[in-house]
Amino acid sequence: MPGIRLGCAGWALNRERQADFASQGTHLQRYARVLNAVEVNSSFYRAHQVKTWARWGEAVASDFRFAVKVPQTITHEQRLRDCEALLDAFLGECTALGKRLGCLLIQLPPSLAYQPVQVAVFFEALRQRFDGQVVIEPRHASWTGAQAQLIRYRVAQVAADPSRFSTDAQPSGWPGLQYWRLHGSPDIYYSAYDHERLQALATRLLQAAAEGIETWCIFDNTAAGAALENALTLQRLLINAIPVDPEVPG
Template identity: 60%
Template sequence: MNDAVLDGALSKKPGRIFVGCAGWSLAREHAPAFPGDGTHLERYARQFNTAEINSSFYRPHRPQTYARWADSVPADFRFSVKIPKLISHEQRLQDSDQALDEFLGQCGELGERLGCLLLQLPPSLAFEPRAAEVFFTRLRQRFAGQVVIEPRHGSWVQGEPMLTHYRVAQAGVDPSRLSNDSQPSGWPGLSYRRLHGAPRIYYSAYEEDYLIRLAAELKAESQSGAPTWCIFDNTASGAATGNALRLIELLGQ
């Protein structure tokens, strides 16, 4: 996509705002917000328009499983799918053709409900331009959809021009780990946030003042026309569900 096309695509109407959680477990204290019959995913999808599939990071899922998940949610629901740690942590982005083919063949069964791929890197993986370019080239040969990266080594700050070239957004994360990851960056065609909870990562709920500021920032970011994602990953104590529900209220969705 050239700059003129991108500028035109991002200057029309506000982009959709996607709010959800890492996974779709329903904390007991929030069960009244998810009434009715159905699986956890079916009930979850009546309130939220996205979910991040993290289990794909740890183990492969059968294509039929992805197809079943796609059939369980409304047509406008979108999944973010985490790229396996085999690719990111074990192979370290090298010689990953077979693993990429297998993964994309599996999650591709989500069809139009596949919103983006999430590549989370280990803290030990530094930015090495040649290896990164080979990986993103191979990925783009296989997948034309949206991709977001969450690097955890400071040297990836140098990689932002390459991310933009390969249409890869960089997640804004909390707590921040790098000098440039407190806000979404990289390719401007996608804005993606992963909120892990603070001060206790994965456990702490976000306070009302934080959520009010966050809602305003998401609305502002969506004005570019880019899809704007916010995933709560403070799931260990169920805080993600409550935070996501409250953020939807603040957004007026």
């Protein structure tokens, strides 16, 4: 699936889907043989040692990528203020993934309104330290006014489901990256997506990839195991939709 990163929030393998993954290796190794991306949410709650990040990076193939969630100490406690030392510590750890670090995910608390000056200070600090892909998931409606600043700092805005405000259901911000983050609806974290919804999503992902846009799709409806099933179904839809070049006679 050229240009498309597909995976789940975490690499836990629920019992119902075990048969879809090879039996040898750690859960991460088995997961990474089937899907080509994962979102690390545990980094939001606690720090991981450099050797842990390095071990994860070494456990997967060279074309596998991790999206890494920025710690809540930065987003929820400091609320993007005075974060330089925290950024240094976090990046000093997760960059041990090396080239398998695909992007950073910044998820903001619903109460954090868009403040242009403070956001600029934060993004300046981040960009002084990290030149890779960054996506942000704001949850306050005032962030509809942040588009110019997101583009300036090369930060893509997540397309979230369920939507929290009028414009966050579609990818926005920096146009060089799309990141679909599907939490499950109507029951957040629990509900599975039906075939019609996944078919429409496959079309959108393929269109973006055909335009040369790096495109991610992460299923976060993990509470009852729907994420793996949805990811595998979407993977089949994407593969079946990609045209196969006819063999050239020898």
